Amino acid sequence: MHPIGISFIIGYERSMGAFRPLPLGAYRGDRVWSMSGRSGQALNMWQMAQLRSTMDMLIWKRRQPPVFYSGTRDVVWIKATLIAEIEFRG
Numbered sequence: 381m382h383p384i385g386i387s388f389i390i391g392y393e394r395s396m397g398a399f400r401p402l403p404l405g406a407y408r409g410d411r412v413w414s415m416s417g418r419s420g421q422a423l424n425m426w427q428m429a430q431l432r433s434t435m436d437m438l439i440w441k442r443r444q445p446p447v448f449y450s451g452t453r454d455v456v457w458i459k460a461t462l463i464a465e466i467e468f469r470g
Contacts, residue, residue: 387416388460390446393453405447405460415447419466
């Protein structure tokens, strides 16, 4: 069981160059149950390469995304195992 309020990275958009905001999901029980939003990131090129390498090892192999998604963006879904540490800036 995962604590309520923790968001996980559940994918990334295919793009040339830098990451776009990462889709986030929240757990309820043992399943990702909702997309909780998107988060930008302030990573340097080395950190982005490391994160992308990690995410590429976690590709979601099922036909259906892990969450309900009605968008049109080309999202690569991943298994929800990477916890997103979010800092709000004002």
